[in-house]
Amino acid sequence: MTTIARRQFLNFLAASPLLAAAGYSRILSADDATTLPPFLIQSPNTALDVFDLHNVAKSVLPTSHYGYLATGTDGNETLTANRKAFEKVYLRAMRLVDTQHIDTRTELLGTPLKSPLVLAPVGSQKAFHAEGELATARAARTHDALQILSNVSSQSIEDVIAARGAPVGFQLYPTNDWSVTSKMLKRAEKAGAEIVVLTVDLNSGSNRVLLGQYSRADERDCSTCHGGGEDSWLEKKPMYSGTGATSAGFDNSAMTWEFVDRLKEATTMKVVVKGIVTAEDAANCVQHGVDAVYVSNHGGRAEASGWGALESLPEVVEAVGGAVPVMVDSGFRRGTDIFKALALGADAVCIGRAYIWGLAAFGQSGVERALAMLNAELKMVMGQMGTPTLADIGPQHIGMRQNRIG
Helix, strand or coil, X not given: CCHHHHHHHHHHHHHCHHHHHCCCCCCCECCECCCCCCCCCCCHHHCCCHHHHHHHHHHHCCHHXXXXXXXXXXXXXXXXXXXXXXXXXXXXCCCCCCCCCCECCEEECCEEECCCEEECCCCCHHHCCCCHHHHHHHHHHHHCCCEEECCCCCCCHHHHHHHHCCCCEEEECCCCCHHXXXXXXXXXXXXXXXXXXXXXXXXXXXXXXXXXXXXXXXXXXXXXXXXXXXXXHHHCCHHHCCCCCCHHHHCCCCXXXXXXXXXXXXXXXXXXXXXXXXXXXXXXXXXXXXXXXXXXXXXXXXXXXXXCHHHHHHHHHHHHCCCCCEEECCCCCCHHHHHHHHHCXXXXXXXXXXXXXXXXXXXXXXXXXXXXXXXXXXXXXXXXXXXXXXXXXCHHXXXXXXXXXX
């Protein structure tokens, strides 16, 4: 089809009353080939990128469950900034490099990995699929990927490790009662966890307006699952079972760096601090002997800073100075995103929504497809940029648009 004929055809589609009646009010214009209607795939193997999985997830999830997954905080400033940050970084390709053999192998906290891609902690995964974290664990096993289990998981760490066939990381939301923390640490250690990921960016709560709007639009009777007293939700979270935890205990606004010291003394697990977005706090992490620094704004769900996680990464990497590994999450959707973070100094990139879209859409096979696509995309861009190994990726492979990041 010639360019002129194609433009005529697209203009015909854009004006079609049939498509307008079907709800596609903004279909393709002659020069806009990026607004295709969200045709739903029927199989994970036909997904072209993780957004194909997202379209299915949005279609099949209950309204409020999708809202829980989609929400940012306040006006979603930080959620938006996470994706906008990638647009500020462009790639610089180095030509005539032998890239016949692309190697994504790496090591994180003593664990050898086939890829720097890690499954970030996402809570309540049974809200997205009946098999929840077990389906995710089996997918992680297929790809030999590190999985970090949310502290508010739907399933126990023992069952998840059994499904994974290897240790998983354990995310920790401590309460202000140390005895609760102590019990959870001992349980995680006994189950075989080797890493604890202390999450520090929700100690003052967050204002998730979008979640409230989606919940308000949900016409189902949600009291069957969410009814009961103030602490009823804790009864459904295996990691808090038998700990004596209460909802009131989640006010951690008094937490200081002394808690990190106490945590290190109390556990044999390697301690990672998640939620770091500034050089000052990164330096504090090193000073207090953490084993890795995890750059994250909770996927835009923690605070309305309006600053993307990728934008925080350079100052954190500089402050850490190679003393410990640096991990990052929030907003990663493509192989190019992962490559940019690695070029900025990250040692591992964690994904959350991207694999949960796969879980919601197709269960285990959906998570496997998300991992497969992102790893394949990473390998492809490594070849394009002339970087056969992760060690070859550096700041020379990126440039900054407009305001410089960092």
